[in-house]
Amino acid sequence: MAVVRAPANPILTPQDAAPSPDGFEVIGVFNPAVARYRDEVVLLVRVAERPIQTDPEVVQTAFLDPVRGRIVTMAFARSDPANDFSDPRLIVRQGRTYLTSISHLRVARSRDGIHFTVDARPALAAADTCESFGVEDPRITRIGETFYISYVAVSPVGVTTALASTADFVTFERRGILFGPENKDVVLFPEAVGGRHYALHRPHSPLCHTNDMWIAESPDLLCWGRHRHLMGLRDGFWDETRIGAGAPPVRVDEGWLEVYHGADRNHRYCLGAVLLDAREPWKVRARSARPIFEPQAEYERAGFFGQVVFTCGLLLERRTLKVYYGAADTTVCYAEIPLDDVLASVRS
Numbered sequence: 001m002a003v004v005r006a007p008a009n010p011i012l013t014p015q016d017a018a019p020s021p022d023g024f025e026v027i028g029v030f031n032p033a034v035a036r037y038r039d040e041v042v043l044l045v046r047v048a049e050r051p052i053q054t055d056p057e058v059v060q061t062a063f064l065d066p067v068r069g070r071i072v073t074m075a076f077a078r079s080d081p082a083n084d085f086s087d088p089r090l091i092v093r094q095g096r097t098y099l100t101s102i103s104h105l106r107v108a109r110s111r112d113g114i115h116f117t118v119d120a121r122p123a124l125a126a127a128d129t130c131e132s133f134g135v136e137d138p139r140i141t142r143i144g145e146t147f148y149i150s151y152v153a154v155s156p157v158g159v160t161t162a163l164a165s166t167a168d169f170v171t172f173e174r175r176g177i178l179f180g181p182e183n184k185d186v187v188l189f190p191e192a193v194g195g196r197h198y199a200l201h202r203p204h205s206p207l208c209h210t211n212d213m214w215i216a217e218s219p220d221l222l223c224w225g226r227h228r229h230l231m232g233l234r235d236g237f238w239d240e241t242r243i244g245a246g247a248p249p250v251r252v253d254e255g256w257l258e259v260y261h262g263a264d265r266n267h268r269y270c271l272g273a274v275l276l277d278a279r280e281p282w283k284v285r286a287r288s289a290r291p292i293f294e295p296q297a298e299y300e301r302a303g304f305f306g307q308v309v310f311t312c313g314l315l316l317e318r319r320t321l322k323v324y325y326g327a328a329d330t331t332v333c334y335a336e337i338p339l340d341d342v343l344a345s346v347r348s
Contacts, residue, residue: 030326185244303328
């Protein structure tokens with residue numbers, strides 16, 4: 001696979017985004033959605049931040065208190081055996097889970113697609129009970145003149161997916177929750193198929209321990225039904241423990257091309273591709289046996305959560321996939337992959 005990484009990678013780092021509250025530090029700028037708007041490439045990036053850690057024996061984290069309507073902090077002693085810090089993204093205490101950071105979404109703009117300026121303030125941040133642990137991993141789909149943004153909302157009541165929209169990337173309208181817990185990795189198709197809108201989503205089954213991809217349809221982008229199982233995990237493959245939609249699907253001659261992520265039992269995240277039928281997108285026509293993109297560069301293998309390449313957005317231009325991706329849950333990077341190479345890998 002002829003993957004060409006930008007020599008400037010990472011193109012965005014935590015140092016490029018100022019913390020939103022005083023006394024906080026940004027620890028990750030990653031998992032961007034992307035769109036072209038007028039003469040710019042616009043990213044909607046996930047910014048993860050936390051209280052500045054002043055005591056090495058204590059982990060401080062933050063969340064929205066929806067009653068008081070403000071961000072509050074909480075401290076967890078490393079010496080307390082009731083606190084589980086085994087996953088750097090989480091703190092588990094007596095059956096309750098907290099995040100080690102709180103995320104919001106912020107706009108970044110560029111004329112050349114490589115050099116970005118990040119807005120000073122969040123575009124979308126935790127606003128209610130269902131978002132109290134933050135908002136994460138946006139995807140942008142343009143339908144007509146409106147840009148629809150599906151994003152993950154995290155809270156003690158579960159992981160949900162919500163919808164927002166914008167016409168100019170200055171003002172944003174929240175449309176509410178689309179998929180209840182536990183569901184994420186939701187991407188909208190950029191056009192209706194047979195008069196219906198379609199979305200890929202990834203519910204989690206705690207009973208069967210599955211993290212498979214499903215497809216749903218809607219008359220209005222708000223009410224979703226006719227859910228169908230699309231594709232599952234593959235034992236012994238690179239996508240054996242979890243899969244989920246990455247960027248919104250793109251239309252190619254052969255059908256709908258979806259670049260998705262998968263993880264193995266070592267929590268190594270790669271990207272693969274699946275080809276869906278043009279008229280019946282719930283039908284899988286072909287699927288890549290090997291990753292089309294995997295963590296190899298040092299900035300992909302080492303970071304807050306290493307061995308990760310994770311895309312939420314790409315542009316298909318001149319038969320090239322221009323992939324914007326999060327590396328190691330820390331930075332934003334850019335790579336180009338020839339469309340013909342991806343299609344060949346799907347067919348093989």
